[in-house]
Amino acid sequence: MGRVSDGKERLMDAVRELIWTGSYGSTTIDQICDKAGVKKGSFYYFFKCKSDLAVAAIDADWQIRRVELDALFSPTTPPLERLRRFCEYSAQAQAAMKAKFGRVLGCPQFCLGSEVSTREDQLQQKVMEMLEHRRKYLESAIRDAHAQGAVIAPDAAAKSRCLFAYFEGLLTQARIQNDLGVLTEAQTGMFALLGVSVPPVSPV
Amino acid sequence: MGRVSDGKERLMDAVRELIWTGSYGSTTIDQICDKAGVKKGSFYYFFKCKSDLAVAAIDADWQIRRVELDALFSPTTPPLERLRRFCEYSAQAQAAMKAKFGRVLGCPQFCLGSEVSTREDQLQQKVMEMLEHRRKYLESAIRDAHAQGAVIAPDAAAKSRCLFAYFEGLLTQARIQNDLGVLTEAQTGMFALLGVSVPPVSPV
DNA sequence: TTGGTAGTTATCTGTTTAGTCAAGTATTGG
DNA sequence: CCAATACTTGACTAAACAGATAACTACCAA
Numbered sequence: 001m002g003r004v005s006d007g008k009e010r011l012m013d014a015v016r017e018l019i020w021t022g023s024y025g026s027t028t029i030d031q032i033c034d035k036a037g038v039k040k041g042s043f044y045y046f047f048k049c050k051s052d053l054a055v056a057a058i059d060a061d062w063q064i065r066r067v068e069l070d071a072l073f074s075p076t077t078p079p080l081e082r083l084r085r086f087c088e089y090s091a092q093a094q095a096a097m098k099a100k101f102g103r104v105l106g107c108p109q110f111c112l113g114s115e116v117s118t119r120e121d122q123l124q125q126k127v128m129e130m131l132e133h134r135r136k137y138l139e140s141a142i143r144d145a146h147a148q149g150a151v152i153a154p155d156a157a158a159k160s161r162c163l164f165a166y167f168e169g170l171l172t173q174a175r176i177q178n179d180l181g182v183l184t185e186a187q188t189g190m191f192a193l194l195g196v197s198v199p200p201v202s203p204v
Numbered sequence: 205m206g207r208v209s210d211g212k213e214r215l216m217d218a219v220r221e222l223i224w225t226g227s228y229g230s231t232t233i234d235q236i237c238d239k240a241g242v243k244k245g246s247f248y249y250f251f252k253c254k255s256d257l258a259v260a261a262i263d264a265d266w267q268i269r270r271v272e273l274d275a276l277f278s279p280t281t282p283p284l285e286r287l288r289r290f291c292e293y294s295a296q297a298q299a300a301m302k303a304k305f306g307r308v309l310g311c312p313q314f315c316l317g318s319e320v321s322t323r324e325d326q327l328q329q330k331v332m333e334m335l336e337h338r339r340k341y342l343e344s345a346i347r348d349a350h351a352q353g354a355v356i357a358p359d360a361a362a363k364s365r366c367l368f369a370y371f372e373g374l375l376t377q378a379r380i381q382n383d384l385g386v387l388t389e390a391q392t393g394m395f396a397l398l399g400v401s402v403p404p405v406s407p408v
Numbered sequence: 409t410t411g412g413t414a415g416t417t418a419t420c421t422g423t424t425t426a427g428t429c430a431a432g433t434a435t436t437g438g
Numbered sequence: 439c440c441a442a443t444a445c446t447t448g449a450c451t452a453a454a455c456a457g458a459t460a461a462c463t464a465c466c467a468a
Contacts (some may be wrong), residue, residue, distance in 0.1 A: 002444030003435040023319045025229025113380035114315045162393045169342025176317035189366040206414030207465040
């Protein structure tokens, strides 16, 4: 089997952080290698180009996010409570990033997608796939809420697209303004979109 | 006065199109000069660097947008009708871009902002200024609608931030997916956020 | 018509960048 | 311990890039 290495993983971690704290276009392969502590020759041993690395990094990241989101959106949690916790969790995650990097970073996929969608086909496809995955969580929560009579949303898919656009818009605004305050309105806005005037009380 | 030139304007037009159809980071000064039909020496005669040009281009563009938006949001138009027309106008503008470039391009400021906010201070400031200008139109329409009793929105500023995040999120999604269909839900979503279930009939 | 001003151009420099490659080294399974 | 494999390394090339400059040219105003 020859020797083993975590160079691939280090490269994926590096590119994720660099793109997220900066941008895809402004991130060079040299920078990625420096941050990962990997020589450029090794980079090209593992990956064909920057976009291939980015796609792999997004896939690897999704394996982690999926577990977190599965827990947040567990069907054992009341549907509107899932949404509330999702807002809360997202705001906390953004706060953590701000503490670490001095910057509100927003949604990595959404930012990347809006930057590269016109130029990088594979990356755009991958981003769309990831965003669609995320939207599904909202959709099923909304469908469950409708079934329970907690909200009126006969078309859960359409409603989830609304909520999703709103939420991603809010995250991006928080990034642009570098302001966590933007996210305090997330819950209110989400529930306004659902036609529920007041967020529900949270059961344990 | 010496000779006059529209080189400056051509450079501003070129950079706007290149950033919008691609991205800020992937747009080089050589590309801008080529597209503008201006030599690099002239570029540096007019501007200190790429970001200075971008800021100037945004300012110049705003002079045009302002007139259009002033017309759309004229106080002589019923407030909810202003919002409806704004959605319609935006969707048409996106359709025009798709026809011209084969791409849904979304909001130039929002995309640029999310790309460069962590790296280019002046540009970030300018983008924030522009986005704030645009949001104000929504705010005053909502305030007027509330005063008329057409919607219940005692905090027009907060409501406008909601609508704005939603709308920008939707535009960005349309860009990422390169799909005009995303925008068909804009009106429905906007009015859902306002707590008005059905968009009002449009008077002349 | 002329002189100063506004703008143009070709050419140059040094740096950063992506991408290649051949030779080397560590590791693992047999 | 050996040999196949998995990875590493540094040195290389060629292109793209930002930015500078000096000489040139067109235009307006007096």
